[in-house]
Amino acid sequence: xxxxxxxxxxxxxxxxxxxxxxxxxxxxxxxxxxxxxxxxxxxxxxxxxxxxxxxxxxxxxxxxxxxxxxxxxxxxxxxxxxxxxxxxxxxxxxxxxxxxxxxxxxxxxxxxxxxxxxxxxxxxxxxxxxxxxxxxxxxxxxxxxxxxxxxxxxxxxxxxxxxxxxxxxxxxxxxxxxxxxxxxxxxxxxxxxxxxxx
Amino acid sequence: xxxxxxxxxxxxxxxxxxxxxxxxxxxxxxxxxxxxxxxxxxxxxxxxxxxxxxxxxxxxxxxxxxxxxxxxxxxxxxxxxxxxxxxxxxxxxxxxxxxxxxxxxxxxxxxxxxxxxxxxxxxxxxxxxxxxxxxxxxxxxxxxxxxxxxxxxxxxxxxxxxxxxxxxx
Numbered sequence: 001x002x003x004x005x006x007x008x009x010x011x012x013x014x015x016x017x018x019x020x021x022x023x024x025x026x027x028x029x030x031x032x033x034x035x036x037x038x039x040x041x042x043x044x045x046x047x048x049x050x051x052x053x054x055x056x057x058x059x060x061x062x063x064x065x066x067x068x069x070x071x072x073x074x075x076x077x078x079x080x081x082x083x084x085x086x087x088x089x090x091x092x093x094x095x096x097x098x099x100x101x102x103x104x105x106x107x108x109x110x111x112x113x114x115x116x117x118x119x120x121x122x123x124x125x126x127x128x129x130x131x132x133x134x135x136x137x138x139x140x141x142x143x144x145x146x147x148x149x150x151x152x153x154x155x156x157x158x159x160x161x162x163x164x165x166x167x168x169x170x171x172x173x174x175x176x177x178x179x180x181x182x183x184x185x186x187x188x189x190x191x192x193x194x195x196x197x198x
Numbered sequence: 199x200x201x202x203x204x205x206x207x208x209x210x211x212x213x214x215x216x217x218x219x220x221x222x223x224x225x226x227x228x229x230x231x232x233x234x235x236x237x238x239x240x241x242x243x244x245x246x247x248x249x250x251x252x253x254x255x256x257x258x259x260x261x262x263x264x265x266x267x268x269x270x271x272x273x274x275x276x277x278x279x280x281x282x283x284x285x286x287x288x289x290x291x292x293x294x295x296x297x298x299x300x301x302x303x304x305x306x307x308x309x310x311x312x313x314x315x316x317x318x319x320x321x322x323x324x325x326x327x328x329x330x331x332x333x334x335x336x337x338x339x340x341x342x343x344x345x346x347x348x349x350x351x352x353x354x355x356x357x358x359x360x361x362x363x364x365x366x367x
Binding site for chain 1: 206207210211214215216217218219222228232235236237239240241242243244246299300301304305308319323324351354355358359
């Protein structure tokens with residue numbers, strides 16, 4: 001096999017990993033990107049947050065519920081629902097440690113940070129195997145159907161043994177300002193006193 | 199549906215698979231690559247008047263996706279981006295297998311290349327950029343592109359040709 005034949009064999013692989021995202025979905029996302037660029041002061045923060053927010057928003061469908069009863073009450077709320085799941089609503093960039101403590105009290109070991117910061121003591125949860133497996137596993141722990149972008153529903157019973165959640169809320173403005181939530185970055189970590197508290 | 203959308207939709211249809219494949223080869227993870235490429239195409243749509251005039255808009259998409267991959271990795275710095283062959287090669291085509299699934303030996307050989315060599319192969323061979331275009335996208339000298347491509351081809355030859363010429367028993 002000479003170089004030309006090798007190149008031909010390599011190029012034959014191109015169409016065998018199809019991109020199956022519909023163009024309509026791309027355009028919807030593009031409209032959101034363009035709309036944010038029109039807001040002064042948002043574009044810089046957006047660049048850092050956009051990719052992660054897009055990935056997560058695919059797992060956590062969005063539509064802010066206008067009738068949310070606690071909308072003006074607190075930076076965040078945690079509510080246990082009838083099925084045992086935990087509904088977390090984040091509105092403002094305040095008190096991640098308090099939210100983490102509240103989640104732990106409700107049976108969800110978690111490391112909560114805002115706007116890209118992470119707890120360096122946290123270590124990824126090893127039991128998930130490949131990224132696809134981790135994604136599937138995480139999907140059973142955190143779901144977002146019929147919730148708003150600032151809402152996630154956690155199913156504590158689906159958390160693997162020894163696992164905790166690493167939750168990072170991505171906002172459009174710098175920490176300390178009252179920006180709007182861009183999305184959640186959520187992953188599985190090993191629960192430990194240093195990471196998820198005790 | 200306006201003209202802009204028609205143009206973009208046509209562009210997307212024509213190059214989406216090769217852009218995805220270039221990014222899969224570069225980052226070694228199909229799911230991550232699909233997210234990155236979707237976001238890059240969305241940014242392309244948001245800046246379509248400019249991107250459509252770019253000399254190589256598909257390369258713009260791939261470069262944007264790779265930049266986002268680096269940014270994402272920096273934010274999640276504990277996740278070492280080790281290519282995972284099973285995430286790429288073991289999945290059949292979503293359309294039921296038109297053209298078959300990717301050859302796992304070839305994908306494995308590609309993923310064994312160093313990251314920069316994979317990027318050069320992706321742009322030169324899978325996006326059909328010339329040496330100068332590849333150099334511009336990656337921000338390296340044309341001679342460096344040629345050197346990386348030469349090493350990559352040698353490694354791929356060593357990796358693939360013996361297995362393809364095994365005698366039948």
